Amino acid sequence: MSFHTSVDFASIMLSPSPGMEAAFASDRTHQFNAPAGAVVINPADIDRTLRWSGMKKNVAVAFGRDAYAALAATELDGNSWDLRPPKFGHVDLRALRIGTAMAKELSAIAVNPVYLDALMTVLAVHIIRTYSAHKTTRPMMQARLPGHQVKRIREYIHQNMAENISILSMARIVQSSPSHFIRAFTLTFGMPPHQYLTKVRLEEAETLLTQTNLPIFEIAHRSGFSSQSHLTNTMKRLKNLTPGQIRAAGNAGFSE
Structure with missing residues (x-):
């Protein structure tokens, strides 16, 4: 596969891929083994070629230049954030943990966009702090919100x-x-933002289930779930109850 992109992106190997070949911005080809956790950092505007044999399982994340530059400016002491790729086959266990979580979320029945958004933010910060040309980073803030x-x-x-x-x-x-x-x-x-948002949405759905006769699909929409099945699956996973069971238990005797 030969390609050229106008954005920076990172590829994280989720399973081993032995005998890979890669060439970046030159005719020289590197052959290397890519174990699980191997990270390939791809700076923007550089031609590259990758070859592999057999199945390759990885997560690839692209970063928009404006959003990435703004994030780099908050993480680095100065906004020089040009990426410096590590050696081919370099293993990054933190990136592997984030990439595995992303792959799991992307394979879910209903993707939680806030969780995926948070994972991409955390990955971008990790890449900025670890692989950018500018190595002076600002200390991570640990303060609570006022x-x-x-x-x-x-x-x-x-x-x-x-x-x-x-x-x-x-x-x-x-x-x-x-x-x-x-x-x-x-x-x-x-708790992280995605968990809190799910908690708030479930509370709103429970209120509507027990205090109104609205159809469950409309309750799902009003409380921020993508569909009735999304609400049902989330409620079963976190509360071990279905919307119908909650309505039957709490809405007995309700009349408009």
Whole structure:
């Protein structure tokens, strides 16, 4: 496979691929074994060729230049963030953990976009801090969100739970970088943003199930789930109950 892209991206091997061949920006071909966890960093605007035999299982993540540059500016002391690829076959266990989580989420019946968004943010920060040309990084903030920001975030989530909420949109509410926001949110709420958002959506769905006669598919939509089956699967996984069971238990005797 020969290709050229205008964006930076990273490939993380999820299973071993022996005897790979690669050539970047030159005619010289490198042959190497790629174990699980091997990372190939692909800077933008460089021609490359990859060859392999047999099945190759990997996660490839591309980063938009504007979003990536903005994230780099918050993570590095200065915004020189040109990528410097490691040697072919280099293993990065942290990237492997993130890539495995991404692959698992992408294979789920209903993908949680906030969780996937958070994983991509964490991966981008890791790559910036580990493989950029500029090695002076800013210390990772470990502070909780102050009370007035907690109030604003709660209000934003409750008012927009039916919409596609992103990590970036929540970070902007508190004027923080996405990576700092994820850490501060988790310290403050005791869970990462995607778990808290799912909790809020389930609570809203339970309220609508027990206090209205709305169809379950409409309740799913109003509480931010992509479909009735998404609501059902999430509720069964986290509460061991179906929407119908919750309605039967809590809505007995309800009349409009």
